[in-house]
Amino acid sequence: YVVDTGTARISRYAPKSKIQRLPIEPVSRASADQRKGRCGRVAPGICIRLYGEEDYASRADYTTPEIQRTNLASVILQAASLNLGPVERFPFLDPPRPESIRDGYRTLFEIGAVDERHHLTERGRRLSRLPVDPRIGRIILAAHEESCLADVLIIAAALETQDPRDRPYERRQLADERHAQFHDDRSDFLSYLKIWDFYHDLKERLSRNQLQRACINNFLSPTRLREWTEVHRQLMQLVANDRMSIGRRSNRYDAIHRALLAGYLSGVAMRTGDHEYTGAGGIKFHLWPGSCLLGSKPTWIVCGELVETSRRFGRTVAKIEPDWIERLAQHLVKRHYSEPHWYDKTGAVMAHERVTLWGLPIVAQRRVHYHKIDPVAAREIFIREGLRHSVGHVWEAAERDENGAADPRRALQFAFFRHNEQTLRDVERLASRSRRADLLVDQFKLYRFYDARIPSDVCDLDRLRRWLKGSPDNEHLLTMSPGDFDDADVSDKGTANFPDTVTLGILDLPAHYHFEPGADDDGVTLDVPQAALAQLTEGQLAWLVPGVLEEKLTAIIRALPKGIRRNLIPAPDTARQVAAELTFGEGDFWTAVLGAFSRIAGEPIEMSSVRLDKLPPHLRMNVRVLDDEGNAVAEGCDLKQLQNSITFDAPTTSSSVAIDQRWHRDALTSWDLGELPEQVLVRRGSIDVPAYPALVDNHADVQLR
Structure with a gap:
């Protein structure tokens, strides 16, 4: 009797997912007839089919040819080695599908047997001489490079044959217990080595019958073990003929599994x-229930096989390190670069590199030199950020740590950079004083300056250092001057027109400049000692500084009534004429200016005609009052209000600022002072202030103060 269920597990390789599927499918009519032929060979028999006749009639005549449902990598490799031309044009009796051919080429490219143009490589020629699956061949070649060929040949022979372990359904629990002695928590592949050692140890000690019984007791197939041994012998002979040194067993986990990984990169x-694990292309799967790794659940694994039955499983798996993958899959990984930035520790432009293999993040974020990726962009970032933020440090090659990073403690500073920093500060001060934003050196001006002078291949501090050492003129070439960014005439007159100190009578007062419209200290600020505040007048302060005189005169003309103003137009020309006639700082400002305007207008112009509220705030002197310690006690543009709110304190011995003892004496009863000067200078804070010696009558004696 024969009972035909009408179904069978048929191996089908899915090129897109690279999964060897074992689905249960209806058998073809030819297979059904073959099953029927199993009965009635020696006597009349009966075949019972568990499906209808209509179902039988609707089935395919023959089972799909194996070449149309398997991986074609081996076929393509042999065709290429025999120079049979493109496999797509080969006259197969049953031509494989185009996607299967493409997948075969992808497999060969993965293991390095063909290049991107599908041409056979030297490795491919070596693989074609090994009568094994191309992936197994790649593993053998990698094992030779890793000096672990003796170990890997055992595993390769096992992968080329059927698994020697038996697991009968009715005794599966006992079989699992016996097989547990061969487990390795890190790798299913290493189980083969343990089985191999177990079998050959018994083989040396036991007779043939005893060996067979021992294998059966441990649920190992003696037939498959002998087949495994024979395949191993053949592989040993093949690699010896290829002049590969086998050597001795090393049991080095890393080397063995790097060799395995070389053949199973798509199994990462x-x-x-x-x-759950995610493989190439986002495929999800679980570990095979019998895997040794089921309990440890490592982060990264390599699978020898993906199968799909009731679920998708990874079989024969091992734990691996992700850094192995990148080295073996240089031709397959994709590199993504982001966030290029200047990095002070290396003195170079760096970027974050992300390395993926078929969507898997092999390297999440690694800092790499950006000039190797985009030298033009790296040079631009070097000029825009490196020269601006690096504080001019150059790193000597001999002064790097073990990771290649520069040591900031042993940094040398560029001479041109120190000079340029000072030049930029000078230009910034000039722009602030002259209230000309166009003089400010922004990042675009700075970039254009260096871009025009630094060679195109200089994109980090090391290369800049070497270029500067190449010629003494190169350092001078990068040295800035104010004339590189602004009107040279403005630069030359900047100090005279916008002095650091303003002289009012015998006082030399520090002047500060700030360019920020709307701010309280926008314009010129004068530091005035508290003791000298009473000596100032509005007429003195109104002169401001020479650099803004024309601007202030123009603003005054525009603040006059229209009837008067029309006699002074055009205002800028009149202002320029009057500024040339006046002696800056001589006398009262308003008396001098209104007198000049009156002569030009042909009529008297009174102070009451000037609408001071129409003048821009920065054209009024801001006064900052300082105590003897140099601390600000008051500030504002209204001199009278400041003078009314601040009381004058004469210098005393209790002052923190020492007073010249020549003008500070007590208990005088006779004249030994010589001739007293009408005025002397005493130090108040950081400023010399005029003081007037005087005698104080105490009845019994006098004091000099």
């Missing part, structure tokens, strides 16, 4: 769930 997967 990362754990993304409790028991």
Whole structure:
């Protein structure tokens, strides 16, 4: 009797997912007829089909040819080695699908057997001489490079044959217990080595019958073990003929699994769930229930095989390190670069590199030199940020740490950079004093300056240092002057027109400049000692500084009534004429200016005609009152209000600022002072202030103060 269920597990390779599927499918009519032929060979028999006749009639005549449902990598490799031309044009009896051919080429490219143009490589020629699956061949070649060929040949032979372990359904629990002695928590592949050692140890000690019984007791197939041994012998002979040194067993985990990884790069997967892994192209799967790694659940694994039955499983898996993948898959990984930035520690432009293999993040974020990726962009960032933020440090090659990073403690500073920093500060001060934003050196001006002078291949501090050492003129070439950014005439007159100190009578008062419209200290600020405040007048302060005289005269003309103003137009020309006639700082400002305007207008112009509220705030002197310690006690543009609110304190011995003892004497009863000057200068804070010696009558004696 024969009972035909009408179904069978048929191996089908899915090129897109690279999964060897074992679905249960209806058998073809030819297979059904073959099953029927199993009965009635020696006597009349009966075949019972568990499906209808209509179902039988609707089935395909023959089972799909194996060439149309398997991986074609081996076929393509042999065709290429025999120079049979493109496999797409080969006259197969049953031509494979185009997607299967493309997948075969992808597999060969993955293991380095063909290049991107599908031409056979030297490695491909070596693989074609090994009568094994191309992936197994790649593993053998990698094992030779890793000096672990003796170990890997055992595993390769096992992968080329059927698994020697038996697991009968009715005794599966006992079989699992016996097989547990061969487990390795890190790798299913290493189980093969343990089985191999177990079998050959018994083989040396036991007779043939005893060996067979021992294998059966441990649920190992003696037939498959002998087949495994024979395949291993053949592989040993093949690699010896190819002049590969086999050597001795090393049991080096890393070397063995790097060799395995070389053949199974598409089997790399990362754990993304409790028991779930994600492989190439986002394929999700679980570990095979019998895997040794089921309990440890490593983050990164390599699978020898992906199968799909009731679920998708990874079989024969091992734990790997992600840094192995990048070295072996240089031709497959994709590199993504982001956030290029200047990095002071290396004195170079760096970027974050992300390395992926078929969507898996092999390297999440690694800092790399950006000039190797985009030298033009790296040079631009070097000029825009490196020369601006690096504080001019150059790193000597001999002064790097073990990671290649520069040591900031041993930094040398560029001479041109120190000079340029001072030049930029000078230009910034000039722009603030002259209230000309166009003089400010922004990043675009700075970039254009360096871009025009630094060679195109200089994109970090090391290269800049070497270029500067190449010629003494190069350092001078990068040295800035104010004339590189602004009107040279403005630069030359900047100090005279916008002095650091303003002289009012015998006082030399520090002047500060700030360019920020709307701010309280916008314009010129004068530091005035508290003791000297009473000596100032509005007429003195109104002169401001020479650099803004024309601007202030123009603003005054525009603040006059229209009837008067029309006699002074055009205002800028009149202001320029009057500024040339006046002696700056001589006498009262308003008397001198209104007198000049009156002569030009042909009529008297009174102070009451000037609408002071129409003058821009920065054209009024801001006064900052300082105590003897140099601290600000009051500030404002209204001199009278400041003078009324601040009381004058004469210098005393209790002052923190020492007073010249020549003008500070007590208990005088006779004249030994010589001739007293009408006025002397005493130090108040950081400023010399005029003081007037005087005698104080105490009845019994006098004091000099």
